[in-house]
Amino acid sequence: MSAIEFAANGVVYSSIIVLGSIGLAIIYSIAGFANFAHGDTMTVGAYAAFVAFGIIGGLGFGVLGLPIGFFLALLVGIAIAALVAIVTEKIVYKPLEIGSIGLLITSIGVAFVYRAMIQLGFGADANRFDIPAQRPIEELIPYGIRITSHDLAIVLSATVLVVAVHVLLQYTDLGRKMRAMADNPDLARASGIRTYRIKLWSWVLGAGLAGAGGGFLGLYNNLNPRMGFSVLLVIFAAVILGGIGSVYGAMLGGFLIGMVVEMTPLLSRVGIPIGVDYGPAVAFLIMVAVLLVRPTGIAGDGTAGGEGI
Amino acid sequence: MGQQAGRESEMSDRFDIGAYWEDFTPIERVLTAALGIVTLLLILFLGTGRLGPSYFLFLFGLGGMYALLSLGLNSQWGFTGLINFSVAAFFGIGAYGAALMTGSNSPIAGGFNPIFGLLIGLLLAGIIAVAIGIPTLRLRADYLAIATLGLAEVIRLFLQNERQWTNGSAGIRGIPSFFEGWPILGEFPRLMPGLEIGIIPGTAIVLETTFWRQLLNVSLMLVFLGAVFFILRRAQRSPWGRLQRTIRADEDLAKALGKNTYRYKMQAFVLGSLIMALAGVFYAHLNLFVNPGDLDPITTFYVWVAVILGGSGSNRGALLGGFVVVAIREGSRFANDIAFIPLDAAPLRLLLIGLLIVLVMRFRPQGLLPPQRELIWPSAVGNKAPSGPDKGVPQSDGGDPNE
Structure with a gap:
């Protein structure tokens, strides 16, 4: 495989990681804790999309090798992931009277409950979307790039979602309130923002993006109960690389980390047998290196708190 | 886990039972009663032969191992407030250190005396603890959580993929028991005669070599556990331990007092990691087989459940939690026999652990046995128990007003 081929795969994988890390960064800066259940929220979204796709079916025509039913199922996955996150916030996180570290520990319990439920319902084995696998796109093969139209669909959809997040944060009332709350929750509340409502919206947004990322991850590899937990670490690495709490940092970090993960085999060509x-x-090692040199990450503003979206 | 009740009373510095019972908080009374019932049930099961004595000792050893891991985590999280999510990794380093030195199919060294395995396991754990501590201990607590979870994954991947050094997922077999090659103890299980005990006529309980071997293992575990427990208790009552608790309660305060908190956090991190590795060494000689599956992150969270359920910062809580976790782990194996709906044991265990974390954090964040008298020199308090000890949340119990 050529370097450019690894890079092409890296772009696809990065798109998924970016969706996960934006969601994690939003929750990190507004709910105020490192959410270890984020990976399993992705799994929830993926399985919800899987079930929905089984019910909806292909619906005939398709875009980029993907039946339109898949995109509808993905929307269902996003909605279910967001709903599960809201319910969790209401019945688990809200009544807690502990600091951010306590919330972090609780989120691990939440992650286990999600995963156990999925494993009880669907078994521990891998599942696949009932969509025929595609051959690499013919026109790109001469350039040394072997990606399928599914991969292309993942990248394009992720791009649309990332642009949508940008527009939401910068140009809408909700986005401005979210940025205000990430900056300084007390000041936001004092200026009349209903902070709890904004917190719920940030759960919807974060978990929804995670659900989308999970759906694409299920399309890219397969679905299994551990799928989310196994990318959680990569997503955390991306968020730390970008600067905890910074959404734009998370986009950049997610892209870089995704590329690194997929391009790791290239290291063996320069004498590092990995x-x-x-x-x-x-x-993970890159993440540790970043922590050593620049603990605030690429886009961090220099304050240890890493506030701001 | 019934032996817990016995240890409970060792904990006291005064042995006037009646007065001691008066001092108990309500939850301590309930727990003591529960432990008494469990002990009775165990005796009943053992006596009627429904629970094999060798298997019971194996489980008891496992419980002790989890208690040891919990003590290690407690000295990091409970006392200094360090979030370590790589318990399984340090446990695995200890286990693999012992296994690689002593196992019969070890690709590296094999066949050494288990003492070398113990030393190598602890040495490796110490080095890796320092290496991971340097970049992360200066940072916020949640960075440490993420970094240690990552470290655990790297170590698991390494053990799974580097077949030339670790045998990969095939694991390492043929690990001798810890006392192999020792003058008397090495031969003890084989020299002991097979005993038959008939408590109920017709159902004789046979004690054979396995039983004596497990008995030795349990004794080893009790020695490890006792040594660690008393070292920790001594350390945590010292000025060093007070400073660790200050760091947990308010690191800025400790810094303002002119303390090099980074250094103290590093000491606590290395100490806890060594205790976890010790548990790993014990596991290698208890199970006689290790593979990368032993480093699954779920092990880490079993230990977390043990510590937060027992009470962060409370060593006797950690002991209790360790045995409770083994009860959950082994109990869920029998779920298929009991439940009407066939449920897999693995996700059921995951569900129980997850629910337990959420419920403890919701309803009793300070744990069942929050730290009380054990953090204070006995002579520093009068005969009365400190008032209202079971109030407060984990974030603040380092700065207990009754110090």
């Missing part, structure tokens, strides 16, 4: 199994490990 297989693709070590992709997450390399991502």
Whole structure:
């Protein structure tokens, strides 16, 4: 495989990681804790889309090799992930009277409950969307790029979602309130923003993006109960690389980390014998290196709190 | 886990039972009663032969192992407030250190005396703890959580993929028991005669070599556990331990007092990691087989459940939690026999652990046995129990007003 081919795969994988890390960064800066259930929220979205796709079916025509039913199922996955997050916030996180570290520990319990439920319902084995696999796009093969139209659909959809998040944050009332709350929750409340409502919206947004990322991850690899937990670490690495709490940093960090994970096999060509199994490990080592040199991450503003979206 | 009740009373510095019972908080009374019932049930099961004595000792050893892991985590999280999500990794380093030195199919060294395995396991754990501590201990607490979870994954991947050094997922077999090659103890299980005990006529309980071997293992575990428990208790009552609790309650305060908190956090991190590795060494010689599956992140969270359920910062809570976790782990194996709906044991266990974390954090964040008298020199308090000890949340119990 050529370097450009690894890079093309990297772009596809990065798109998924970016969706996950934006959601995590939003929740991190507004709900105020490192949400270890984020990976399993992705799994919830993926399985919800899987079930919905089984019910809706292909609906005949398709875009980029994907039946239109898949995109509808993905919307269902996003909605279910957001709904599950809201319910969790209402019945688990809201009544807690503990600091952010306590919330972090609780979120691990939440992650286990999600995963256990999915495993009880669907078993531990891998599932696949009932969509025929595609051959690589013919026109791109001469350039050394072998990606399928599904991969292209993932990248395009992720781009649309990222642009939508940008527009939401910068140009809408909700986005302005969210940025205000991420900056300074007390000041936001004092200026009349209903902070709890904004917090709920940030759960909807964060978990919805995670659900989308999970759906695409299920299309890219397969669905299994551990799928979300196994990318959680990569997503955390991306968020730390970008600067905790910074959404634009998370986009950049997610892109870089996704590329690194997929391009790890190239290291063996320069004399470092590391297989693709070590992709997450390399991502993690980069994260540690970033922490050593610049704890606030790429887009961090220099304050240790890492506030602001 | 019934032996817990016995240990409970060792904990006291005064042995006037009646007065001690008066001092108990309500939850301590309930727990003591519950432990008594569990002990009775265990005796009943053992006596009627429904629970094999060797298997019971194996489970008891496992419980002790989890208690040891919990003590290690407690000295990091409970006392200093360090979030370590790589318990399974340090446990695995200890286990693999011992296994690689002693196992019969070890690709590296194999066949050494288990003492070398113990030393190598602890040495490796110490080095890796320092290496991970340097970049992360200066940072906010949640960075440490993420970084340690990542570290655990790297170590698991390494053990799984580097077949030339670790045998990969095939694991390492043929690990001798810890006392193999020792003058008397090495031969003890084989020299002991097979005993038959008939408590109920017709159902004789046979005690054979396995039983004596497990008995030795349990004794080893009790030695490890006792040594760690008393070292920790001594350390945590010292000025060093007070400073650790100050760091947990308010690190800026400790800094303002002119303390190098980074250094103290590093000491606590290394100490806890060594205790976890010790538990790993014990596991290698208890199970006689290790593979990368032993480093699954779920092990880490079993230990977290044990610590927060027992009470962060409370060593006797950690002991209790360790045995409760083994009860959950082993109990869920029998779920298929009991439940009407066939449920898989693995997700059921995951569900129980998850629910337990959420429920403890919701309803009793300070745990069942929050730290009380054990953090204070006995001579520093009068005969009365401190008032209202079971109030407060984990974030503040380092700065207990009754110090």
